[in-house]
Each structure stands twice: as structure tokens, then as C-alpha cells.
Amino acid sequence: YDVVCTWNLYEYYRDRLETEALRGLHDFLVLASNELMHLEMGGIKVDIDYLNYLTDHYLDDLDVLEDKLQEIAGRGFNPRSPKQVKEYFESVGIRVASTNEDTLKALLEAGNEEKFVSLLLEQRKEHKLYGTYVKGIRSRLYQGRVHPTFLLHGTVSGRLACRNPNMQNVPRESKIRKLFVPDDGNVFIQGDYSQAELRVMATLSKDVWLKEIFDDGRDLHSEVAERFFGPGFTKEERIRAKAVVFGLAYGREAYSLAQEFKIPVPEAQRYLETFFDAIPELVQWRRNIQDTVLSQATDLITPFGRHRRFWLITDENRKDVLKEALSFMPQSTASDICLSALTRLRSQLGDRGNVRLPVHDSILVECAKEDEADVARLLKETMEQTARDVFTDYVEFPVDVAIGDSWGSLE
Secondary structure, X not given: OHHHHHHHHHHHHHHHHHHOOOHHHHHHHHHHHHHHHHHHHHOXXXXXXXXXXXXXXXXXXXXXXXXXXXXXXXXXOOOOOHHHHHHHHHHOOOOOOOXXXXXXXXXXXXXXXXXXXXXXXXXXXXXXXXXXXXXHHHHOOEOOEEOOEEEOOOOOOOOOEEEOOOHHHOOOOOHHHHHEEOOOOEEEEXXXXXXXXXXXXXXXXXXXHHHHHHHHOOOHHHHHHHHHHOOOOOHXXXXXXXXXXXXXXXXXXXXXXXXXXXXXXXXXXXXXXXXXXXXHHHHHHHHHHHHHXXXXXXXXXXXXXXXXXXXXOOOOOHHHHHHHHHHHHHHHHHHHHHHHHHHHHHHHHHHHEEEEEEEOOEEEEEEEHHHHHHHHHHHHHHHHHXXXXXXXXXXXXXXXXXXXXXXXXXX
């Protein structure tokens, strides 16, 4: 009876996968799941001495920050208590509905209680890093390693997700990344797709100007900065141009740019319009995505066959829905390109190394120091060739390679 029922289910889902054109996606995800199983079992080593150092470091920093906050708000003040934070604001004539980060940043921008709010934001940031990546890592150690779980369906954006611990959310520039190290005598090698989501958007939209930039190996952010400010642009102006470029992936608007850089909204709008004039195909592609979502005529479907649908669109959620829709295609596609490369790597590495961690558009590999040149070459070639094989040759997907003795020292 069990065999008969299992066979009936197999036939039902086999036919349904074919009918809904999901067979390719299913088989890809099964393959990826089988490879990620090896990463979960292998885990990644933690530097225990450095973990002990971080514990003392963060606890000392938090004590100092909390002392400074108590000097302002009074002895006994607990910055982790929303009730006490609200009571302090009320005592200085400020009423807030919430004490979340957005509210605190709004107060900071308005010049209200700047010292207190700045200290509170820093305390929360340090406390979160300590709780999640110092105390949290220690609680998940097993024989000196952590073994994160990877989720193929853990995000609405289509990206690979991770938990217990979430290794994909470790801040890039933080001290935390130095916690993760290879075994003695080994090194870490990381391959990172350069501007993967932008290259996905350029391909899906068949944008001519972006293709020329990528084909010629030119600096996209500098080219955009020159359009905004002329050839003599400053470092700060290049940072503004970079923010406009990366905002493409999620529909960033002029008001958000104006808030970040403390410039008038019309000036931020001019940046957007100037950039959009250079990329008409991509602008039209974005418009087509939004029209598809608002008409609800069909799902958004990536080149890998992932679907994203929005069941209910209201006046209240319309803006957020459209931003999610714009980010879905590049984020999901770039993640699946990287995941495809990962599925090829383990068999190609053989006994020369082990894949330890995928992070969105990058792959971290561990190998013996004497094999680093060979493995670095294989990693770069495999990732670049995979992008051509499974996605496109409309633009190249170059990979930057870094080598180091910890995750935080890759260079």
C-alpha cells in the first residue's frame, strides 16, 4: 500500500512539474540541496581564542556605552528597555510611538537629543553583534566548528538563506569575520562575482550602454559620477553616484537619496533622471516588471524558473510591492548563478579543497596553502564559465579572488 501511494504521488508531481514548466527548477534545487548537505556537515572552524577576546571586548565596550547613557538618563537606566527609553524621551519633551531604529534615526536627523540617540544606536549595534555573533556562535559550537543550515526557499527574493548561525548576514567590515578560520596549514580563498546583480539586469534588459561599460572593463561608478558632476568629480561625489547605481536593484527613489546625502530632493531627482537617460532599455525593463505585477496577469519568472507572485496589492503596500518586484529578478538570478557554480565546484576540487560557504554572489573555499594558486585559478574559471553556461554571454561575469588566513583577512 505504501509503495502504491508513493508511486501515485510520484506520477502526480512528475506530471504537474512538467505541466507547470518547473521540472528544470526542481532538478536544479535537488542538485543544490545535495551539495549544500556537504557544507552543512563540514561546517566552518571558529578561532576559540579570538572568540574569547571578542567576548571581553564587546562586554567592555557595552559597559562603557551604558555608563555614558546612564550619565545622561540617570543611574539605573536600561537601554534595552523600550519603556525606559520612551520615558527618557518624555522627560525631555519628546513623544515617540516607537523606539525602533527608524524612529531614532529620524530624531538624529532632526537634531533632537543627538548625543543620547547616537550612543543608543551604537549600543544597540554592538549589543546585536555580541548577542548574534559572539554569544550566539559560542552556543552553537560543536567540536570547535559551527554548522549553519542553508535554506533554498528561505527568502521571498529568491536568494539562498542561512540560519543557526546566519553566516550570510555577518557584516563585511566587522571584526566578527576574523572568527572564522581554516584548519591549520590551510587558507581561505573567496571568489566574488563583480557587480553580479547589475550584470543580470543589463542582460535581462539588453541594455546597450551598460553592455559597453562592462565589455570595455570601464568603471561604471566613475562613468556615472562624471555624468553627474563632470570629469573633476570628488570621492564623495563618486559615492553618491554609486548609491544611485546600486539603487537600481530595488527602485530607490530621490527622497531616500536626499535623506542619505543631505541634499535637496530635486538634486537627487536630477541624478536619477541623468542616469536613466543613459540606460533606456533597463528603464523600460523595470517598467515592464512593474506593469506585470500591477496587472497581476502572470507571475514574475526568473531564467532559472523561480516564480514570484503578489496576491494582494493595496494603496498601502503598493510601493513596497514594486520595490520587492524590482529586486526579485536580479537578486534571485545572481544567487542561482552562484549556486550553480557551487554545485560544480566540489567534484572539480576533488581532494584539493572544500567549499565552506556561499554568500549571495561569492563562494568561500578552503584548501592547503601549497594548493592555493591552483585552487584559486579553478575557482575563478569555474565561476566565470558557469555564468556563461547557465545564464548568458551577453556580458561577462568576472570573478575577483581573495586569499587569507581568516574570513576577515581576505585580500
